[in-house]
Amino acid sequence: MEDDQLSATFAALADPTRRAILARLADGEATVNQLAEPFEMSLQAISKHLKVLERARLITRGRDAQWRPCRLQTAPLETASEWIERYRHVARDRLDRLDKEIQKLKQQQEGQNHE
Amino acid sequence: MEDDQLSATFAALADPTRRAILARLADGEATVNQLAEPFEMSLQAISKHLKVLERARLITRGRDAQWRPCRLQTAPLETASEWIERYRHVARDRLDRLDKEIQKLKQQQEGQNHE
DNA sequence: TCCATAATCAACCTATTGGTTGATCAACCG
DNA sequence: CGGTTGATCAACCAATAGGTTGATTATGGA
Incomplete structure (x- = not known):
C-alpha cells in the first residue's frame, strides 16, 4: 500500500x-x-x-x-474510476487510429492492383 | 492480494x-x-x-x-470500472431517494402549518 | 454503582510485497 | 564459436497485510 x-x-x-x-x-x-x-x-x-x-x-x-x-x-471512487477510464480510452483511441491506418493501406494496395 | x-x-x-x-x-x-x-x-x-x-x-x-x-x-480495467460505477450509482440513487423523502416531509409540514 | 454492549488498542504470528544482487537463459551478431 | 544484449530466475531482506486473542475504553441502562 x-x-x-x-x-x-x-x-x-x-x-x-x-x-x-x-x-x-x-x-x-x-x-x-x-x-x-x-x-x-x-x-x-x-x-x-x-x-x-x-x-x-x-x-x-x-x-x-x-x-x-x-x-x-464516493469521491475516491470517482477519482479511481476516472483514472481507469482515462487509460481505457487512450488505448481504445489508439487502436481506432491503427485501424484507420490499416484501412488506408489496404485501399492504397487496391489501387496498385488496378494499375 | x-x-x-x-x-x-x-x-x-x-x-x-x-x-x-x-x-x-x-x-x-x-x-x-x-x-x-x-x-x-x-x-x-x-x-x-x-x-x-x-x-x-x-x-x-x-x-x-x-x-x-x-x-x-483493457478487459480487466472494464470490469474494475464497472464494479466502481455500480456502487457509486447505488449510493447516488439512495441519496436521491432520501432527498425526495425529505422534500415530501417538508411539504407535509407546510400543509400542517396552514391548518 | 455495577454490568452489558460497542468498538478499539496492543501484541503477536504468518504470508506476501517490493526491492536488492548475482547467476542464468535465449537470441542475435561479428 | 564467443561476446553482447534482453530478460528472467533465485535467494535474500525489511516492511506491511491480514488475521488471531486478550485487555481496554466509552456509553447506556438497571
Missing part, C-alpha cells in the same frame, strides 16, 4: 471483504457490528478493514452513543 | 510504478527495457511488476527475438 491517495484507494478495493463492506454501505449507514455480521472473522479484523477504508477516505465514521456508524464516501 | 480476478486487478493498480507502466502501454507496445527506462529501480524489479500485471491479465507478452513486447489488455 502506497502513500498517495489513488494507491490507497485501489489497495483498499483489492480485498473482497472490504468490497463487500462498501457494497453494504452503498445501501446506507451501518454500525461495525452490523457490517461484521455476514463474515466469519473476528470483530477486530473488521475493525481493521474499516480503518483501512477510513484512511483511504472511502468511509467516514460518526458517533451515536457507543455506536460508530459508517458512511460511504 | 487475493485470488479472485477483481482483487488481482485492484491490487495491481495499487502501485504507482505499475500504473505508470500501464499509462505508458496505453500509448502502444513496449519492451521491458523501454518500460524500465524512466524508473530508478532495477530491471528485475520492473520484471516483477510486469509479472504482477500479467497475472492480473492487465498485459500480455509476445516474443520478438530476445525482446518481450508488452501489450495492454
